[in-house]
Amino acid sequence: MKSDLINKLKSTNAVIGVVGLGYVGLPLTLRYCEVGYRVVGFDIDQGKVDTLKRGESYIEHISAADIKRAVAGRFEPTSDFSRAREVDALILCVPTPLDRYREPDLSFVLDTTDALVPHLHENMVISLESTTYPGTTDEELKPRIETRGLKVGKNVYLVFSPEREDPGNQSFSTRTIPKVCGGHTPDCLEVGLALYGSVIDRVVPVSSTRAAELTKLLENIHRSVNIGLVNEMKMVADRMGIDIHEVIRAAATKPFGFVPYYPGPGIGGHCIPIDPFYLTWKAREYGMHTRFIELAGEINSSMPDYVIAKVADGLNAKKKSVNGSKVLVLGIAYKKNVDDMRESPSVFLMEKLRDLGAEVAYSDPHIPVFPKMRQHSFALSSVALSAESLKKFDCVLLATDHDKFDYDLIKTHAPLLVDCRGKYCEGAAHIVKA
């Protein structure tokens, strides 16, 4: 019965299943535990499960203490998907990357769903949180769920409710970020609102799973396009001898109608470089183009080359080639003050510099050792910044502007400094804006 399920979800008697214990699933799990729900946390990675069981964290901004408290209490991490039988809700928080041809790779969503299907049962709700194209929930999840005789909207409920996690954001948490939710049917939506209503301050209903899917894409398309725009403006302003960072800060004093975005050496993270192309792909089915998305992708992905050209220009002015020069990259996380390296443009910069023959090193207070990544590898540790260490490099490249850097020290002792972040406004002779 729908009303029984809703009542259970509204009390803390419901058992919540969270699938995928990463940047999205783990904070959500902790939030459910905090309110008093029992949570079964699923992950295919036994290593993650074991780490959590030991009360340790693998994400910088999530404290081990919080995990320890949760696993001592009502949080059970497991890699055994048959335990989906025990839960009243399954919340899917698995990655949705792009494949090599920049097309949606739904394999994590679909493989997870297939692994769960044998253990689904009546009177439960399934929520997909992974960013994806409009239609995924209806076209891909619903038929899979219904293979075992369940009927969505009748005895099992299906919603799409996009995650809005923002690692490192000090102002908002899982609880205080409003959450959009769309149901396959009005009954599904009602159950979805009950699922999230006790743990999220404000749940925003929309009329369909497709509207919810597009909502999340639009948020990230907006960011991608606005960053693409200022990156293009940067290149034009550079050529005109105008500091685009000064211009953006001045424009930001307009109290309406303008919102500042800042240029950089490219875009990173799991969302902005990837999500927009989910819509591009789906739009083709309708004979439509998404030209802003494609232009933003083109400009943003060209930024590392632009930065490398600035490095080469700066070195060239000193009669040096990139080949053989020692280059120190400052900041290898994809954004400031976090340890997250997913899709980080710094890594592309390091690879390009290495390929050109530079001796590459890095410094990042959040990443002491260059980690193993799927497609990238550097046997490097973070260089401690000092007058001595900075002077040894031919070029210092500020890629990610962590607050922990000593910017005066860097400015004073870097023989050549390429600044991708507009930290240095007054033009000093050895500073190159990129």
Added chain:
Amino acid sequence: MKSDLINKLKSTNAVIGVVGLGYVGLPLTLRYCEVGYRVVGFDIDQGKVDTLKRGESYIEHISAADIKRAVAGRFEPTSDFSRAREVDALILCVPTPLDRYREPDLSFVLDTTDALVPHLHENMVISLESTTYPGTTDEELKPRIETRGLKVGKNVYLVFSPEREDPGNQSFSTRTIPKVCGGHTPDCLEVGLALYGSVIDRVVPVSSTRAAELTKLLENIHRSVNIGLVNEMKMVADRMGIDIHEVIRAAATKPFGFVPYYPGPGIGGHCIPIDPFYLTWKAREYGMHTRFIELAGEINSSMPDYVIAKVADGLNAKKKSVNGSKVLVLGIAYKKNVDDMRESPSVFLMEKLRDLGAEVAYSDPHIPVFPKMRQHSFALSSVALSAESLKKFDCVLLATDHDKFDYDLIKTHAPLLVDCRGKYCEGAAHIVKA
């Protein structure tokens, strides 16, 4: 002496000359008068000067009472440019349109400057407020000013300080909108800050006139591109059967990283459709393209055709052609709650419909009679909305969503309603989203 001029400007003993008494110059004039300055207001249009002298207004949101008070006091409107001899400051607020080939038309700025040059004198400041490309102040104004032996930065001062007027904005006024100012030299900037410091709450200095020029362009480029993006998203969402207005409103619940812009039947006003192309033109001199600006221009200017196609679809479903149908356009101002028709997309819609053979009428509570426009003409008055009058039309096209419209009345009695503004969320059979 610079310091004498600065002291005079900071007191209210300075005489301020405002050139161009339109949407920008007139409110600025009134603000100077309010603080206690004497203002000589210049306009080449003797009709405007006479209207002001009679204490009447030609702009809806500027009250005749305010003008009456000003002209009774310290405001002298004139078409006699030789009176520039009397003033300590000249603030240029003249239009900067595009020509037929979408290239900058600086004729108002340059003709005005040429008319003023014989009357310029030492110890004055000249400020250009008209939106224009980076370099205009340095490359065009400075040489003209210096033809009579004056030396910018020595005995005459030159700044660029872009206007940020927003007609109809209830939250901000001339005084409370921060004002960016860049000087040709640091001394020029210092004088510029004194010029505006007594009448504007916050003046934001930037390092050059070029930075100030680009600041204003960036503000409007940002708007143009964001509106272009949602217009493209609207067309994609339409095809997918998703209501983009619902999606934008849901995305707007994200408390960071997203700012809502809404689609419409095209863009209007004096700024957004025009200003960005000033940068496009100037960028060509540097061998650069401004692809976001051009894409936004293309998509935004295609929207009227998109809307017309929706009108034709709606009529076609009723076995009617546009040719011979009676179409009522609601809202002909370029944005809601104002009487400003500059570059209004509604006018393009009316012309296209007329060209296709429709019988066109309009209703706009802010514009009782269709005014004489440079390039457009309709011998029409605003239709009063009622059950009776609405029923007479084959199609009602909501183009500008003034608050004064009775939306329930419209929805109930329009036989076919094409909604360009997302006012009607619940799909009724006779409502077409456009």
